[in-house]
Amino acid sequence: MPRTDALPRPLVIGLGAEARSDDGIGLDVVRALRTEPALPAEVVEGPADLSRLLDLWSGRPLVILVDAVRSGAPPGTVVRWDGGEATRLPSGLALSTHGLSLPDMLHLAAFLGRLPPRLVVFGIEAREFGPGTDRSPEVRGAVPDVCRRIVREIAGRPARPRPEGSPHA
Amino acid sequence: MTDRTIAVDYLARVEGEGSLRLRLEGGKAKEVELRIFEPPRFFEALLRGRSYLEAPDITARICGICPVAYQMSACHALERALGLRVVGPLRDLRRLLYCGEWIESHALHIYLLHAPDFLGYPDAIRMAKDHRATVETGLALKQAGNAILELLGGREIHPINVRVGGFYRVPPREELETLLPTLEAALGAAERTVRFASGLPFPRVEEAYEFVALRHPEEYPMNEGELVSSEGLVLPQERFEEAFEEVQVPYSHALQARRRGGGAYLVGPLARFALNHDRLPPKTRRVVEEIGLEPVVRNPYRSIVVRAVEVMLACEEAIRLIRGYAPPERPHVDPPGELAGASGAAVTEAPRGILFHRYEIGNDGLIRAARIVPPTSQNQARIEEDLRHLVDARPDRTDRELTDACERAIRNHDPCISCATHFLRLEVERA
Numbered sequence A: 001m002p003r004t005d006a007l008p009r010p011l012v013i014g015l016g017a018e019a020r021s022d023d024g025i026g027l028d029v030v031r032a033l034r035t036e037p038a039l040p041a042e043v044v045e046g047p048a049d050l051s052r053l054l055d056l057w058s059g060r061p062l063v064i065l066v067d068a069v070r071s072g073a074p075p076g077t078v079v080r081w082d083g084g085e086a087t088r089l090p091s092g093l094a095l096s097t098h099g100l101s102l103p104d105m106l107h108l109a110a111f112l113g114r115l116p117p118r119l120v121v122f123g124i125e126a127r128e129f130g131p132g133t134d135r136s137p138e139v140r141g142a143v144p145d146v147c148r149r150i151v152r153e154i155a156g157r158p159a160r161p162r163p164e165g166s167p168h169a
Numbered sequence B: 001m002t003d004r005t006i007a008v009d010y011l012a013r014v015e016g017e018g019s020l021r022l023r024l025e026g027g028k029a030k031e032v033e034l035r036i037f038e039p040p041r042f043f044e045a046l047l048r049g050r051s052y053l054e055a056p057d058i059t060a061r062i063c064g065i066c067p068v069a070y071q072m073s074a075c076h077a078l079e080r081a082l083g084l085r086v087v088g089p090l091r092d093l094r095r096l097l098y099c100g101e102w103i104e105s106h107a108l109h110i111y112l113l114h115a116p117d118f119l120g121y122p123d124a125i126r127m128a129k130d131h132r133a134t135v136e137t138g139l140a141l142k143q144a145g146n147a148i149l150e151l152l153g154g155r156e157i158h159p160i161n162v163r164v165g166g167f168y169r170v171p172p173r174e175e176l177e178t179l180l181p182t183l184e185a186a187l188g189a190a191e192r193t194v195r196f197a198s199g200l201p202f203p204r205v206e207e208a209y210e211f212v213a214l215r216h217p218e219e220y221p222m223n224e225g226e227l228v229s230s231e232g233l234v235l236p237q238e239r240f241e242e243a244f245e246e247v248q249v250p251y252s253h254a255l256q257a258r259r260r261g262g263g264a265y266l267v268g269p270l271a272r273f274a275l276n277h278d279r280l281p282p283k284t285r286r287v288v289e290e291i292g293l294e295p296v297v298r299n300p301y302r303s304i305v306v307r308a309v310e311v312m313l314a315c316e317e318a319i320r321l322i323r324g325y326a327p328p329e330r331p332h333v334d335p336p337g338e339l340a341g342a343s344g345a346a347v348t349e350a351p352r353g354i355l356f357h358r359y360e361i362g363n364d365g366l367i368r369a370a371r372i373v374p375p376t377s378q379n380q381a382r383i384e385e386d387l388r389h390l391v392d393a394r395p396d397r398t399d400r401e402l403t404d405a406c407e408r409a410i411r412n413h414d415p416c417i418s419c420a421t422h423f424l425r426l427e428v429e430r431a
Helices: A021-033 A050-056 A102-111 A143-154 B040-047 B052-060 B067-082 B088-119 B124-130 B132-153 B173-177 B180-198 B237-243 B269-279 B282-291 B300-323 B375-393 B399-411
Strands: A011-014 A042-045 A062-069 A078-082 A118-125 B003-008 B017-025 B028-037 B212-215 B226-229 B244-248 B255-259 B342-350 B353-361 B367-373 B426-430
Touching (some): A011 A021, A011 A050, A021 A042, A021 A062, A021 A118, A021 A143, A050 B132, A062 A143, A102 A118, A102 B124, A102 B132, A118 A143, B017 B375, B017 B399, B040 B052, B052 B067, B052 B353, B052 B367, B067 B088, B067 B342, B067 B353, B088 B124, B088 B132, B088 B300, B088 B399, B124 B132, B132 B173, B180 B282, B180 B300, B212 B269, B226 B237, B237 B244, B269 B300, B269 B353, B282 B300, B353 B375
Parallel strands (some): A011 A042, A011 A062
Antiparallel strands (some): A078 A118, B003 B017, B003 B426, B017 B028, B212 B226, B353 B367
């Protein structure tokens, strides 16, 4: 008899580069989430090659991505997009040799029909992308709030999304 | 008589920064300047004073798409300095790791960067809308290459398991065998890729390249072999500097390599294939014969076919190496305990062509001097010649058409700056 907990659980993916200052904030969020007791979701630090997201999230009913963004908003500002909005984010440069940017990857996944049934992206406005493993205080300060919102998202009680300007992710 | 200057200040979809400036006088390309801002120069200074053991990991940071090439050239150069020989399973594992890099790097270029040019799309994302299966094949191939890097290198980008003398850890046989199903599928996908690429529509162009590559007595070259050229050069690889020099050009931070006493030359898939087409493994050779690919391809647009052939041979080789693998007793060969000051150089075949490293080490094991000549700086002058011919053949094109055509011509060579589809800014001067 199949166990019910064998069903795919929601997946939270933190993205970013550890050694690029605030860019690593998505990683800090998923590390903080790991300390949540009995979180009914799997939590991972994302692949450096974003094209692997397609396989990573395959079969998941809900996927939550967390990444640093730059939109000109005050550092530490948290924005939330659902899947439909996320695939319309501006893509910046089309492609780099290292692979695809997150907006590019989401566009591509949409064209390939490989977006998860529910996708939520949390963006945390960053200040500093230079070398270093320290985060700016106001960016680090957003972590507890994002964690709370992710927990509510997983529980099916998302905080009401606040419309924000489109950041240049 | 119309004089035109086309300046493209920033190449997008590039590794690092590059720009292009064209000046036309009387319908002829007067000046063609491909400008690349290259990080390796700084790395050479950065390496001084560091332990020689750090060189593979430091130089791997030069490129996110071909870090294995930097690790391999660094290891071979330092091992030559130390008199170390890496043979047997350790040698096989290195070749396997290189196969992984060729697969992921070439698959990315073929499907996500180059194919849109032939199928008429501005980028792979919009191409995916109409060519879903094609893009899926590319992503699957790339991931097969990444899987090798991750298992053997410790992670998929900037692997951390390579060291002078071998590896920090070597996998047991059963662990390596977990890659086989993925690679068998990749081999099939690679064969389809060769057939797909050979069926694309190609502009009719022939360039008189001097090809330069490694050549090995038994295998398609990756880690080892002599330096050879289509003009008859044969030279031990560690003597690279006797045949090639780097010159400064006033418009670029990057140095451009040339044959000493000669001109521009081409490295990379077209060169490797032209000089090693008799070294293909059997399945790949059969497919190459079936599609009727000529042994020397001088049409740069058809590099996409040769790159696909190299993906297939890398898959075939990877499978062979895994099937024949018996773990070594130790993960690496030990360097000598007492270091006498030494120097060593080596060339390996990065996905984009030969990559030269030379190191001088002091008695204290610290690097005194380092020199790195990446494939892109070697191809830069030859790419400019391609562009010159392109402009001269059809000077009636509009600035927009000319810019698009130049971008395509640059992408043919997948330079580390080339992953560009668009030039962001275009300035036109008309006299």
